[in-house]
Amino acid sequence: MKEHTKAVLEACTGHLVAQGMTRQRRNLAVWQMNDEMWGGISMQVQVKGRRVRVLPSAQVLWEPVEVLVAHGKGEGFRPWTRFSITRSRQVTPPPAIGPLDFYEPELDGSVLERFAILARQVIVGEVLDLADERALLQHFRKNANKGVGRAEHALAIRAWQKKSLDLEDDYGSLMIEQREDEQRDRLERFHLRLRQSVAAREMLRYSGGQGVG
Known part of the structure; x- marks a missing residue:
């Protein structure tokens, strides 16, 4: 992964931390919704030339259920691996926000702000919807x-x-x-x-x- 791509993910995750979430890794921030469930916002990237497009997803981890799944598989439970996420849904930014494109070597502050708005106004709601x-x-x-x-x-x-x-x-x-x-x-x-x-x-x-x- 290019250094610019790493920097983009770190910057986006930093905005999620500023909203009260906890950094899990470079492309994932999480928060505890209740005694059983964790919400998460993860980010994948699509790289084309100098452009890095951030593709966010809403995620839910129903911890006791995932622990039982691990017991049934005869495996240890490891939170926030792709095998322990209960549900995940990619979130497409609405037209008012537009695609989250960063062009090397810049970290465009306006795009970061649009990402923060998307997380706060859209993705958190998607997580809550998934958590029912x-x-x-x-x-x-x-x-x-x-x-x-x-x-x-x-x-x-x-x-x-x-x-x-x-x-x-x-x-x-x-x-x-x-x-x-x-x-x-x-x-x-x-x-x-x-x-x-x-x-x-x-x-x-x-x-x-x-x-x-």
């Missing part, structure tokens, strides 16, 4: 037979909502929706590991449930 628990469950249930991990996320959400690993009804309905043998095998392995996870059971018991129903 009912909408998150509906998203993963609706797309349970599409892509890797959707059904597993739906099952983890139900475990957290029920504070229990007694998930036979949810597991059965999700299994019916899996169209490929590979999908069914993956969900079966996930369900088994989650039920057998001592850490998941203790986590749910500590949060007020009975762990296994």
